[in-house]
Amino acid sequence: MVPEAALVMGALFVLTFDLAFGRRRTLERRLYLAVINGTAAVVAAMYGAFSSGLADSVFGGVLILDELTMATRLGVLVLAWITLTLAGSTARFSHPAEFVAIVLFATAGFTLMAAAQQLLVAFVALELASLSLYILAGFDKSKPESAEAALKYFLFGGMSAAFLLFGFSLIYGLTGSIELHEISAHLAGHPPTPLLSVALVMVLVAFGFKAAAAPFHLWAPDVYEGAPVSSAALIASASKLAGLTLFVRLLWPGFGPGAGNVSTAAGAPGWLAIVACLSAASLLLGNFAALAQSNLRRLLAYSAIAHAGVMLLGVIAAGDAGNGPLFYYVFTYGIATVGAFGVIAVIERTTPCQRITDLAGLYRRSPLLTGCLAIYILSLAGMPPLAGFFGKFIVFAAALKLGGLAGPAGWLAILAIFLSAVALYYYLVILKQALVVAPAAAISGDTVTNRITVPADAAIVLVFAALILVVLGLSPSLVLRIF
Amino acid sequence: MNALPLTIYVSFVGALLALAAGTRSHGAARWIALLTALTSFALTLLAASSFAPSPGLQTIIDLPWIAELGIRYHLGADGISLTLLVLTGLAATVGVLFSWNIEHRVGEFFALYLTLIGGVFGVFLSADAFTMFVFYEIAIVPKYFLIANWGSPATREHAAMKLVLYSFAGSALVLAGLLWANAAAVAQGSVSSFSLNDLAAAATHFSRGEQIGLFALVFTGFAVLAGMFPFHTWAPTGHVAAPTAASMLLAGVVMKLGAYGCLRVAMPLFPVGLAFWQPTIAALAIIGIFYAGFIALVQDDFKFVIGYSSVSHMGFVLLGLAAANATAVAGAVLQMFSHGVIAGLLFAVVGRMVYERTHTRQLADLRQLPLHRLLPFAALTFVLAGLASMGMPGFSGFPAELTILVGVWKTSPAWALFAGGGILVAAAFTLRAIQVSFFGSTPLSRVAASASESTHAGSLHHYEPITLAEKVGTALLLAATVYIGLKPDVLLDWITPALQSPLMQAALKGGSL
Numbered sequence: 003m004v005p006e007a008a009l010v011m012g013a014l015f016v017l018t019f020d021l022a023f024g025r026r027r028t029l030e031r032r033l034y035l036a037v038i039n040g041t042a043a044v045v046a047a048m049y050g051a052f053s054s055g056l057a058d059s060v061f062g063g064v065l066i067l068d069e070l071t072m073a074t075r076l077g078v079l080v081l082a083w084i085t086l087t088l089a090g091s092t093a094r095f096s097h098p099a100e101f102v103a104i105v106l107f108a109t110a111g112f113t114l115m116a117a118a119q120q121l122l123v124a125f126v127a128l129e130l131a132s133l134s135l136y137i138l139a140g141f142d143k144s145k146p147e148s149a150e151a152a153l154k155y156f157l158f159g160g161m162s163a164a165f166l167l168f169g170f171s172l173i174y175g176l177t178g179s180i181e182l183h184e185i186s187a188h189l190a191g192h193p194p195t196p197l198l199s200v201a202l203v204m205v206l207v208a209f210g211f212k213a214a215a216a217p218f219h220l221w222a223p224d225v226y227e228g229a230p231v232s233s234a235a236l237i238a239s240a241s242k243l244a245g246l247t248l249f250v251r252l253l254w255p256g257f258g259p260g261a262g263n264v265s266t267a268a269g270a271p272g273w274l275a276i277v278a279c280l281s282a283a284s285l286l287l288g289n290f291a292a293l294a295q296s297n298l299r300r301l302l303a304y305s306a307i308a309h310a311g312v313m314l315l316g317v318i319a320a321g322d323a324g325n326g327p328l329f330y331y332v333f334t335y336g337i338a339t340v341g342a343f344g345v346i347a348v349i350e351r352t353t354p355c356q357r358i359t360d361l362a363g364l365y366r367r368s369p370l371l372t373g374c375l376a377i378y379i380l381s382l383a384g385m386p387p388l389a390g391f392f393g394k395f396i397v398f399a400a401a402l403k404l405g406g407l408a409g410p411a412g413w414l415a416i417l418a419i420f421l422s423a424v425a426l427y428y429y430l431v432i433l434k435q436a437l438v439v440a441p442a443a444a445i446s447g448d449t450v451t452n453r454i455t456v457p458a459d460a461a462i463v464l465v466f467a468a469l470i471l472v473v474l475g476l477s478p479s480l481v482l483r484i485f
Numbered sequence: 486m487n488a489l490p491l492t493i494y495v496s497f498v499g500a501l502l503a504l505a506a507g508t509r510s511h512g513a514a515r516w517i518a519l520l521t522a523l524t525s526f527a528l529t530l531l532a533a534s535s536f537a538p539s540p541g542l543q544t545i546i547d548l549p550w551i552a553e554l555g556i557r558y559h560l561g562a563d564g565i566s567l568t569l570l571v572l573t574g575l576a577a578t579v580g581v582l583f584s585w586n587i588e589h590r591v592g593e594f595f596a597l598y599l600t601l602i603g604g605v606f607g608v609f610l611s612a613d614a615f616t617m618f619v620f621y622e623i624a625i626v627p628k629y630f631l632i633a634n635w636g637s638p639a640t641r642e643h644a645a646m647k648l649v650l651y652s653f654a655g656s657a658l659v660l661a662g663l664l665w666a667n668a669a670a671v672a673q674g675s676v677s678s679f680s681l682n683d684l685a686a687a688a689t690h691f692s693r694g695e696q697i698g699l700f701a702l703v704f705t706g707f708a709v710l711a712g713m714f715p716f717h718t719w720a721p722t723g724h725v726a727a728p729t730a731a732s733m734l735l736a737g738v739v740m741k742l743g744a745y746g747c748l749r750v751a752m753p754l755f756p757v758g759l760a761f762w763q764p765t766i767a768a769l770a771i772i773g774i775f776y777a778g779f780i781a782l783v784q785d786d787f788k789f790v791i792g793y794s795s796v797s798h799m800g801f802v803l804l805g806l807a808a809a810n811a812t813a814v815a816g817a818v819l820q821m822f823s824h825g826v827i828a829g830l831l832f833a834v835v836g837r838m839v840y841e842r843t844h845t846r847q848l849a850d851l852r853q854l855p856l857h858r859l860l861p862f863a864a865l866t867f868v869l870a871g872l873a874s875m876g877m878p879g880f881s882g883f884p885a886e887l888t889i890l891v892g893v894w895k896t897s898p899a900w901a902l903f904a905g906g907g908i909l910v911a912a913a914f915t916l917r918a919i920q921v922s923f924f925g926s927t928p929l930s931r932v933a934a935s936a937s938e939s940t941h942a943g944s945l946h947h948y949e950p951i952t953l954a955e956k957v958g959t960a961l962l963l964a965a966t967v968y969i970g971l972k973p974d975v976l977l978d979w980i981t982p983a984l985q986s987p988l989m990q991a992a993l994k995g996g997s998l
Contacts, residue, residue, distance in 0.1 A: 326553070365593075369508075385626055386619040392551075395660075399554060402668035407698075412668075419661045423654040430629060430646065438633045438642075482553045 003060075004050030005075055005113045012043020013106035020099030033098030037090030040102040044083045044109065051075035051113065063181055065117040066251075069484050070325045074116035074247040077333040081240040082109040084340050084463045089232035091457035092347040101141055105236060108134035112244035119255070121170045121180040124248055128166070128212075132159050135241060138233035139225055151228030155237075158221040162211035169204030172197060173257075182256035189259040194272070198260055202273045205252065206280070212245035214303075215310040216283040226303035231350065234299065235343035238306055239336030242313075246332050250317050250325060253277075264318060265405030265412070274321075277314050278410045282417065284311030289421045292428045298358045301428060302342060305382060308425060309335050315414050316397045323400035326485035331397050333481070334381065334389035334474055341378040341467040344460065345371050352454050358432055363441025368454040370461060372436050377468040381475070383429040384422050389475040394422065396478070486532045487545055489570065489610060490560050492525040493620075496577075496603030499524075500596040507592010518595035519581045525606065526574030533571055538564050538979050541986035542612045542681075550616070554667075555678040561612035563986065564979030565748070565818050569609045569741055572825045575965060576737045577602045579829055582958035583837045584730035587635065594635055597627040598730065601739075608742050614663050614750060615679040618656070621742065625652050628723075628735065635728040648723030648735075651709055651716065658706030659746065662699050666754065669695055685754045685988050693757055700758020704751035704766070710743025712799045713766075714773030721792030729836030732788075736795040736828040741821045744802045748814065752806065753988035759809060766807040771903045774800035778910035782917060787839070787846045790918045791831045794874065797911060798824045804904055805889040809993055813892025815980045816885055822976060823873075823881035823969060830870035830962045838863035838955060839922070842948040848918075852925035862951045864923040866959050871919045873966045875912045881966040884973035 016039045024032040057067045065071075086105055095101050111131025118124040136159060140152025174180055176198055177188040189198070210218035226234050253261070253273060262272015269275065288308025295301035313335075316328035348371060349355040349364070365372045381390035401415040441452065456464070474481060499521025507514035542561035550558040562570065580598065587594050600623065607620025632645035663679065670687035671677050678684065688696065709716040720740065724732045752759050777796035784790045798820070805817025838860060840846050857864040873880030876887075886908060894901040969976060983989065 380626060386622045391619075391622070395664075396554065398660075399664050399667060402664050403671055406668050406672060407665060412665075415664070416661050419657050419664075420654075423650060423657045426653050427646065427650060430649065433630075434633060434642065437630060478551050479553060482551070 003065075004054060005047035005079070006110045008043055008046040008050050009106045009110035009113065012040060012046065013103040013110070015043070016040055016099050016103045016106065024099060029094070029096065029098055033093065033095070033102075034090060036099040036102040037086055040086050040106055041083060043106055044079050044086065047109070047113065048076060048079045051079060059119075060117075064120045064123050066119040067117060070247060070251070070329065071117045073329050073333075073481070073484050074243060075113045077243050077329070077336065078109060078112040078116065078240045081243065081336050081340055082106075082112070082236065084337075084344070084467055085232050085236045085240070087459050087463045088235065088340075088344040088347055091460040092344075092351055093230060093232050095141060095230075096143065101138070104134045104137050104141075105232075108138065108236065109240065112240050115244040115248040118248060119182045119251060121174065121182075121252075124252065125163075125167060125170060128245075128248060129163060131241060131244060132163065135159075135233070135237055138236065139229040141233055142230045145228070147228035148230060151225045155221050155225045155229075158211060158218075162208040162218070165204045166208035169201045169208070172201035172204070176201065182252070185256050186258055189257065194260055199271075202257060202260060203276065205249075205257075206273060206276050209245075209249045209253075210280050212249065213242065213310045213313060214307055215280045215314055216287040216307055219284065219287070219307045219310070222306060223300045223303040226306070227297060227299045227356075231343050231347040235340045235347075238302070238343065239340045243332045243336050246313055246317070246328065247325075250320050250328060253317065254321055258321070261321060264410040266409040269409060274318055275410075277318055278414060281311045281314035281318070281414055284308060284314065285414070285418055285421050289424045293424070295428070296358060297356055298346065298361065298432065299356065301358065301432070302339065305425065305428070306339065308421070309382070312394060312397055312418055315401050315411070315418060318411055318414075319397060319400035319404060322404055324485050326482045327393075327396040327400045329485070330389075330474075330478060330481045331393035334393050334471060337467050337470050338378040338381040338390060341374060341464060341471075342382070344464050344467070345375045345378070348456055348460050348464075349454060358435050359439075359442070361432065361435040362439040364436040366441055367452055368456060370456055371454060371464070374464045374468045375436055376433055377471055379429050379432055381471045383426050387472070387475045389471045389478070392475055392478045394418070396482070486535060486543065486562065488528050489532050489562055490546055492528050492570065492574065492606040493603050493610065495521055495524050495528070496599045496606060500599035500603065503599060504592050504596035507590070507595065511588065511591040514592040514595050515581070515585060518599060519578070521599055522574070522577040522581045522602070525602070526578045529567070529570045529574040532562070533567055536564070536567055536979065538982035540982055540984075541988070542566070544612065545610070547612075554615075555676055556615045557613050557678075557680060558616055559613035559680060560610045560616070562610055564981070564983035565745075566609045567979055568818055568822050568976050569738075569745060570606065572741070572822050573602065573605050573609065573738050575961065576734055576825060576829055579833070579958040579961050580730035580733050582954040583733065583833050584728065585952065585954040586837075586841065587728070590634065594631070594728075597631050598734075601627040601631070601734065605738055605742060609745065612682075613680050614684060617746070617750070618660060618663065621659075621746070622656055624739065624742065625649060625656065628652065628731070628739070631731040632723060632727045635731070636726040640722065640726045644722045644726030648719045651719035655706045655709030655716070655743070658702050658709070659750075660706075662702035662706065665702070666691075666699050669699075681750065681754070681988065685991065688754050691755075691757075696755045696757035697761045698758075700751055700755035700762055703755070704747050704758075704762065707743045707746030707751060708766075708803065710740060711747060711803060712740050712743070712773070712796045713803055714769050714776055714796070714800070717773060717777065717796045720796050721789055724792040724795065724832070725786065725788040729832060729841075732832040732836055733829040736792070736832060737825040740795065740799055741825055744799065744806065744817070744821055747803075747806055748817070752809070752992035756991050756994065759992060763807055763809060767804055767897070767900050770800045770803035770807055771900065771907070773797065773803070774904060774907035775910060778907060778914060781914040782910070785848055787848055787851060787918065787922055788832075788835050790848075790914060791828070791835055794831070794911065794914060795824070795828050797907065798828070798874070800907065801886055801889050801904065804893060804900065808889075808893040808896040808900065810892050810895050811981065811984045811993060812895060813889055814984055814989075814993065815977055816888030816890075816892050818980045819881070819888055819969075819973060819976055820885035823885040823966065826962050826966045826969075827870055827873045827880075827882060830866065830959065830966070831874065833955070833958060833962070834863050834867045834870065838866070838951060848921045851922045854925060856923045856925070859948055860951070862956070862959075866963070867923060868919055869963060870966075871915045873970070875915050876908055879967065879970050881969035881973070883970060888973075888977075
């Protein structure tokens with residue numbers, strides 16, 4: 003529990019510190035100090051997560067500290083650190099310390115989600131994270147879009163939480179336990195009942211919401227578009243990583259006996275079939291809807307939906323191949339997404355950046371941002387030698403090993419491979435604006451204001467994120483070895 | 486031999502250096518690019534001079550890369566790869582010479598250019614399917630930016646996107662095939678591996694259906710890049726829109742990546758699939774030869790003539806591969822080299838020497854100009870390159886196409902007869918292009934009179950002379966085509982032993998009808 007304690011104490015300290023010393027300082031200065039304190043908390047949490055060691059059951063079996071927990075905690079903390087640093091140099095809020103504190107609370111929720119192996123703890127952790135994220139989405143009080151994003155996110159999120167809780171209560175009623183391995187043992191010993199199917203569907207609705215999988219994706223475009231950039235970055239990256247870890251743990255170790263089979267055409271009924279449907283729907287909807295977007299952030303949202311399809315495929319494969327491929331994919335995806343949002347945030351310091359065409363001429367305005375953006379986007383597109391490519395590769399390889407082309411798992415992998423050619427189109431549309439098109443006439447006139455100055459700390463984290471993508475792409479074993 | 490992998494690294498480092506230097510000095514970026522290309526060319530020649538032909542890939546580096554999936558960083562070369570490596574080095578060097586006049590974002594241009602070259606070197610050196618695929622994809626993205634940034638403004642964005650999406654869709658097919666093969670191999674109890682040898686060994690136990698399906702995926706994926714009918718349409722559009730050096734590379738080298746992938750991966754791994762699909766491939770290749778040839782015959786745009794001629798000539802390569810006997814495949818590799826050089830020459834004349842000076846590619850406009858007097862060097866080069874392209878003895882096209890036809894005859898005389906007809910079509914469109922573009926029928930006096938009112942009036946007598954860089958580049962390519970035309974054995978002595986390797990023998994045996 004060291005990471006959670008560090009994060010919560012850090013959040014409280016950030017608030018107190020701001021209350022005590024922040025009064026007479028400018029907003030910028032207060033944000034800066036809050037970010038420094040917040041970063042210290044994140045670093046302490048990293049140390050705690052790293053040194054906690056492995057244990058099968060902590061606190062009477064409520065939490066588990068396995069490789070997945072450790073990797074997810076560290077991953078979430080890295081993503082939160084990048085988000086915080088970017089927020090520090092780009093965000094303009096009227097309540098900077100509160101922003102940082104809520105990011106830390108959300109992160110505490112994420113790290114708890116990574117470790118939960120009991121239904122109630124899982125739910126509480128999820129809600130801690132979600133409630134914080136709702137606030138973060140609506141944090142920019144000057145923009146109606148931000149409020150709309152928060153409301154939409156909250157309504158969908160509240161609904162999915164209700165589904166999840168209902169599902170959990172049905173499972174408790176069926177099995178008499180909220181411990182994952184007891185549930186698993188009970189399910190293995192009893193034939194599946196219709197009630198179990200209802201419960202599983204309800205859990206998967208919440209999962210679909212968290213992963214932004216079609217048809218539960220409707221919140222994503224609006225939140226990505228309306229929320230403050232750093233909030234959107236956190237929602238798109240760390241929240242996803244924690245959510246995937248939470249649900250993959252619920253599904254395989256917990257409800258594994260109800261998984262069914264999708265590796266052959268005939269298959270067997272179970273939640274895998276539903277996940278496969280969600281995956282196919284997300285892949286198709288995400289990739290094709292992204293083609294029609296003209297707003298950069300909405301495009302990223304639809305690409306996130308498409309990526310959710312691949313993540314769900316990773317969940318399907320996790321039963322056989324373990325969590326390595328899934329974690330690698332989601333983590334590197336998170337890094338690339340945070341990076342892309344970071345670039346948007348830095349650009350927005352000088353000129354608005356909503357439409358894709360707002361990127362026009364970026365190569366002249368800031369070569370550094372252009373280079374980083376190219377790496378993030380090409381990684382999202384799955385171009386070697388970047389991490390995004392290998393993530394896809396290993397997830398598809400795992401899915402195809404389930405049964406070759408004999409069943410839906412293999413077909414989904416092939417579908418996803420072919421759709422990646424569709425995806426390349428919209429990613430290249432982004433890069434075309436950034437790298438090929440000349441700056442728009444309105445900005446090209448004055449070359450002095452035209453250039454974007456990148457704050458040093460933002461530059462460092464952006465380059466760091468790009469380096470992670472290159473290094474992990476060249477040497478994926480660094481991550482895979484953990485599992 | 487052991488220095489060959491340096492070609493990859495030198496190119497990538499050169500790309501970074503050119504990018505860095507380009508922000509300060511255009512000249513520095515050019516010289517860095519030239520030195521990089523020359524170094525890698527020298528490395529390939531050095532390896533060639535000490536090359537001892539032997540069956541099978543001679544391993545140069547074999548390191549574990551991603552242990553979890555049994556992926557190794559395995560580089561090796563045999564006579565076939567060496568032939569294509571030399572071609573790449575040559576084309577890279579000449580391409581730099583022909584892009585000496587680029588003034589816009591020079592550093593970025595050469596950075597992308599050298600990245601593309603590095604990827605191409607990597608593909609030709611790979612002995613592991615995963616390694617090969619990674620390099621193959623590294624070569625894709627630079628193509629988009631080379632065309633979209635420096636291509637001809639009217640069509641470049643459309644053409645670049647089309648070309649890249651075709652290439653990427655092709656590579657998606659290859660990826661699907663490789664992953665499926667890997668999964669099927671593991672399902673049989675083999676250890677996960679992407680090494681070509683291991684995959685081939687595992688594939689011998691695949692069912693006939695799997696072999697047929699896998700061959701179709703992988704071969705089609707690579708053949709898209711080789712410009713196989715009906716997946717060729719990216720090639721003319723892309724090559725026409727590209728800046729000269731990129732056209733030279735795309736037609737000269739990158740299309741060979743596709744053919745090389747077919748030969749190195751699809752055919753040896755899935756010989757049963759090859760036997761099944763052989764007639765289809767041959768039919769598509771022959772259709773491609775004629776279809777593209779006839780289209781080239783009626784083009785109004787000079788560059789499109791060359792673009793379609795590339796598709797037509799690559800049809801011969803695919804036909805040679807489809808015939809799947811030692812002679813035909815050796816001829817196909819020879820044709821890859823030969824066409825790489827000749828296509829480079831043709832695009833150099835059309836894109837750089839003529840278009841950059843006359844600013845038109847329309848044959849109707851060029852016909853009005855007495856180009857053989859205004860640009861005698863370009864005219865001479867084009868006539869020689871045209872002769873080579875038609876398959877005149879003395880140039881590399883002749884032994885290449887002859888070997889292919891002899892080989893194809895062994896498999897099926899009917900195919901050879903059809904393909905022989907294709908040579909006539911090639912002669913027809915080449916002669917037409919030479920005649921119309923350089924030896925327009927209008928007498929000079931009338932041209933001078935009409936030119937004074939035409940749009941080209943001012944430029945008529947002020948074409949800048951052919952630069953030294955262009956002359957050197959031309960000389961290099963011409964020397965290569967003549968040398969191989971006179972002494973094709975130099976390359977055939979490398980290629981033929983390579984076809985004796987167990988993998989290639991499996992492919993050739995599978996393909997004996």
